[in-house]
Structure formats: structure tokens, C-alpha cells
Amino acid sequence: MTVSREIRLKSRPVGVPTADNFELASVTLPAPGAGEVQVRNSWMTVDPYMRGRMNDVKSYVPPFQIGEALQGGAVGEVVASNDPSFAVGDLVQSMFGWREAFNAPASAVQKLNTFGLPPQTFLGIAGMPGMTAWAGLLKVAGLKDGDIVFVSGAAGAVGSVVVQIAKIKGNKVIGSAGGADKVAFLKSIGCDEVIDYKAEKDLTAALMRAAPTGIDVYFENVGGEHMDAALAAARPFARFALCGMISQYNATGEMYGVKNLIQAVGKSIRLEGFIVSNHFEHLPAFLQDMSGWINDGKLKWTETIDEGIENAPGAFLKLFKGGNTGKMLVKLS
């Protein structure tokens, strides 16, 4: 018998989530049944998109249920197997995050080939956030030679990969982030111009200074004023990849109203929302690109790591306070 602690949704957040919305609980796992494996998680991820699943609304993923353990990406090790396709010690990836251990059908976990990378990178640069960056920049925005690229939330798990892929491709990149540490981080990964949005009164003016001839691609992670600034600075035929709008996820009253959308008409701007699963057919190409760039030393990643399942809610809350640089992770074992 194994005891696993897990984080459950105690109540649906109204506005910014707080620690009170979560509860820590313990469950006892029996030995895995026929066709099942038991996995001890070593890493779990917290991601901004999970905020949406805490609301009781229909979306591209079903909402979390109150009183049940949350879900999300995790990597771990098989500690008991009752299925011939898995052996004790196998490294696996699953959506059974937010818990220390679990039993699941063998079909619900995937063996992880790390290509020599640390396993937690498959929750970040080599996983969903990395693929989101890759697909958004190359497939949705359709990055071309000479494009000037603006990335908001550029120091985050997705943004920092967008910045680096654009630099690998030889483009000029402007990134925005909040605070001196993130500015320094962005400069260290080669971002040509960095806007500290917390230090700017007028984001549009700051973007115009950083990109005096305008931008061709905008990778949107933040929303709100960032969108208005990008529309104002866009050149004709600019393409916007809309990945997320973290500034709006906790809105309780009205959302921020985007005032410059009219500029999309005269400047023939294309804005395209996407979720990474639209692009899963490109997974092999993504893994080939990323492993090559990492092995060549062209791509760096940064992690902010909290430890222990009891600290997972706090790690999640940091995402909305700008508390992470690079990928926010929770180390579980």
C-alpha cells in the first residue's frame, strides 16, 4: 500500500486564485490492477492554462471538478507494474500531475525517451510549452526572414523559447517582461531589445522605441495593453499568434477592452488563436528541431523550481504574480 498526497480543487477561484482554493489530501493506493501501472511522480508542471479549467465553463478542455485532484503534465517512474509493456524503473510521462503517485491504465502513460535531456525538460522546453512556442512562431505566425518579432511574457516558459527560436532563425526580437531580473535573463538569451513593462507608463511608446520601423510578428502571451501596443506598432500584413492572455485570466468584472483592433483592417493584420494540440501532427519535426538546437548549444532553458506537493498551489499562484523566470516546476521526488 502506497500513500500519495494530492492537491484538490477546494473551491473555484473568483479572480486571482488564492491558497484557499486548494486543499492537500492523502489517498492510499492499492497495488496496480491488471493492465495498470503505479507511478511515482518526480516532476509536475503548473501552467497558466490551468486557470481556465478552474472555472465551470465549457472550453477546449473540460473544467476541473471541486473535491477532485487537479490534473496536468507530470513525469515519473514506474514503481509497480501489472502490465507487460512497462517495467519497474521505466520513466513515463502522463497527465496525472498534482499528486505524488498514482495507479493508471498502461495506455494512459507514455514511456519517455529523453534523448539525453533532463526528464523535466519534457514539461518545458522539450514538452508542451516548447512545442507551443515552436508551433505558434513557425506554423501560426509563419515566421519569415527579416520579420521583426515582438514577444510578450518573453521570460516565461513559452516566451523564452519563442525568443530563442526567432534568434536561431536570424530575426530581430523584442521581448517584454516585468522586472530587472527578467530583463537580464532575456538579454542573456539574446533578445535584441527588452521592455520592462512594469517600468513603462506607455507600453505603445516603449514598443515604438524598441521597434521604430514596426513589428511583423507578435507572439501574444499577455493580452490587455500588450495587444493594443502590438496592433499600434504592427506593419502591414503582420501576423499575430495568440497563445494566451495571462493578464486577463483572473478578470472578475469586465475584461480589458482592446481598442486598436480597427488597425487590423487598414494594415491587413492576421490574428490567429491556437492551442498546441492543433499542431500535434508536427511533433516529430518539433522534437527533431529542439533536440538538434539543444545539442548544438543554441537553446537554453531556465527553470524556477519549488519542491513538494504541498507547495504546488503556491507555485501555480506565482505564475500570475510574475514569480517565475522560465518554466515553473514542482519537484516531487
Next chain:
Amino acid sequence: MTVSREIRLKSRPVGVPTADNFELASVTLPAPGAGEVQVRNSWMTVDPYMRGRMNDVKSYVPPFQIGEALQGGAVGEVVASNDPSFAVGDLVQSMFGWREAFNAPASAVQKLNTFGLPPQTFLGIAGMPGMTAWAGLLKVAGLKDGDIVFVSGAAGAVGSVVVQIAKIKGNKVIGSAGGADKVAFLKSIGCDEVIDYKAEKDLTAALMRAAPTGIDVYFENVGGEHMDAALAAARPFARFALCGMISQYNATGEMYGVKNLIQAVGKSIRLEGFIVSNHFEHLPAFLQDMSGWINDGKLKWTETIDEGIENAPGAFLKLFKGGNTGKMLVKLS
């Protein structure tokens, strides 16, 4: 010597244009010089996009200059020619609207082959507004079988053609317009559901009732609340063709803030602004489609006609008051 009256920009409008922003003036035209023709306009067009040219801002067309005659589409007849390529009586199309007659280099006017249609249709259904509708719906939004289409400003010169092309293609179409006359007109051209936006308190709720399963294509002519309603009602992978946002053209303070743009992320919506000149390579295909549909009786058009150059400013002002059904035109001779 010919006297021509013309409309000049007297002052730049602030907010909604008024009659005071325009002045009527007379000019005397000499006989056309070598390589020139003299044309007497029979029709001129007024279009919403001209409002943008009245501001002193850089855009895809240069601004009108104070004290100079306005410009825009016109059809007329050659009354004197000093160029071998034109003869008196030739029907021509030009951008020398807002005046009764003009001299111009032969290269600045085009002979008009009407394919048996009334010449003023080349300022409407068979001209720029018709091509805007055709390109926006078929090329920008990429209309597909089964798409449910929402068109705002559906009783206007562009919108009414969008509605009819979508019906020819077999799609369900919801149109919005203001007032009972326009509602009746839209029903007469086959629009499946019509929203009288002036009679609705909650445009989103009205759209949800008209399209309970959501919309796949939005053809945007109006902006503001219409955009928020369309985003709310959009189904996954909806495509929005952003043609214009007439509700915002006269804004003096802040523009309306679009609050639902965040829905573009989760629903993978594509919003694409365009201007008709992006699609001029499709002109032959457009003319083939339109002349075929008109000759087969599948496409109808409606005109609102004012007479006399002195009434051209008033005709233009009607566009912003919902004073036109179908194409707004000024008959000059």
C-alpha cells in the same frame, strides 16, 4: 470652356463629419491638353473608407488635403479627347469622383465594359464593394460548405453582396442591420436570420438565438459590440474577415474596447483584416462569378441614390446614420 462644380474638404472632421467640413466650388476646365481626355461624370460613389482619408494620418491611402477636391470612384463619359485611345462618347471609370467633370491623362481613366449591366453597378456590386464582399468571404474567410455565416452591416453595399454570395454557395446566413426597412430588405434577398441591432439590448444574446449552434464565419463591417458578439458566438476554428468597423470611424475619444478577444485563443479563431486591393489578382475570377450570378438572376442589388454634386456631402453623411440600403450613390448627370 467647361465649368465643373466639385466638393472640397474644407476642414478635417472631428468625430462625426458634418456639412461644414465640405465646400462646393467651381472650376473652369480648359480643353484637354495633348494626351488628355475630358470626362463628364454620370455617377460617383461615397464609401465609408473615405472617412479615414479625411484624417491627417498615414494609412494605406494618403489623406485628403484641405482645400482640394475629394477623390473616389466615378463613372462618366468622354466629352472631349486629345488622345487617340479615347473617343467622345466612351464610357470610362476613374478615381475622379466628387466633381462634375475633369481633365485627366488618358492613362488615369479606364474604358468600362459593362457586360450589359448599368454603369453605376461598377461602383457597387460589380465594382469595389462587390469585390470586397467576394474576396473577403471566399478568399479571406475561406467559406466552406456547412459554414454558418454572420454578416454585420448586412444591408450595406458590401454586406448585402456577402449575404447573397453565401446563399448562392448554400450556407446559412445571419445578417444584422438597423431598422425595419433594412430587415425587410435582408429577408427579400434571402438572409436566413436577421438581427435588428437597434431593437436588441443584448446583441450577443440575439446572435446566440439566431445561431444557437454558433458561427463559423464572421464578415465584419461594423466593429464594437458586433465584434464582441461574434467572438462569443464563434465556434472553434471560426474565421473572421475584418472588412471595416464603421461604428468606430468617427470615434473622438477612446475606441470601443473589444472584451472577448481572449476567446480567440481557446477557440482557435482567425481574425484577418484586409483591403480589397490585396486581392486584385482575382479580378477576372470576380467578374466572371458576378456577371454569371447577375445574368442568372441569383444576385440582386439595391441602390440609394441622391442627385447633384451639391448633395454629395449629404450622401456621404448618410453612411454613418444608416441612411442607405445597399449602395449609396450620387447621380451627377
